[in-house]
Amino acid sequence: MSKRRKRPVKEAVTRPPELTGIARLLSEIPLATLDLHGYTGPQARLRVRDFLTTHSRISAGGVVHVITGKGTGSQGGGVLLELTRETFAGEAADLVDEYAGMLGGGGWVVRVK
Numbered sequence: 001m002s003k004r005r006k007r008p009v010k011e012a013v014t015r016p017p018e019l020t021g022i023a024r025l026l027s028e029i030p031l032a033t034l035d036l037h038g039y040t041g042p043q044a045r046l047r048v049r050d051f052l053t054t055h056s057r058i059s060a061g062g063v064v065h066v067i068t069g070k071g072t073g074s075q076g077g078g079v080l081l082e083l084t085r086e087t088f089a090g091e092a093a094d095l096v097d098e099y100a101g102m103l104g105g106g107g108w109v110v111r112v113k
Contacts, residue, residue: 022098022100025063025098025099025100025109025111026100026102026103026109028063028109028111029063030062030063030064030065030109031055031059031062031063031064032051032055032059032064032065033064033065033066033067034047034048034051034064034065034066034067035067036048036066036067036068036069036080036084037067037068037069039080041079041080041083044068044080044083044084045083045084045087045091048066048084048087048088048092049087049091049092049095051064051066052064052092052095052096052110052112053095055112056095056112056113059112060112060113061097061111061112061113062111062112063109063110063111063112064109064110064112065102065107065108065109065110066084066107066108066110067106067107068080068081068083068084068106068107068108069081069106069107070105070106081105081106081107084108085099085108088108088110094113095112095113096110096111096112096113097111097112097113098110098111099111
């Protein structure tokens, strides 16, 4: 009498839950990146506005990164991180669908309208 091995029972494959909200935003690959290192506050505000205007036209619904740095090299602390957040919520609100701070700080992940 031969001994037959039982076939292993295949478990039902469960898909991981779909990401939503900020987790989805942070996981998406950016279409473009704007690095504001070395810019002053007024220069950065203008660059952010122009960058978002351009990308809302050519890649609406896409994700972009805005790198501000943490401000550790600035005299008196960093100002760009807060300045860009104010720009997203204020004068560029018509161009921004959603935004979140990058993990580790130093920048923003933005979905343009």
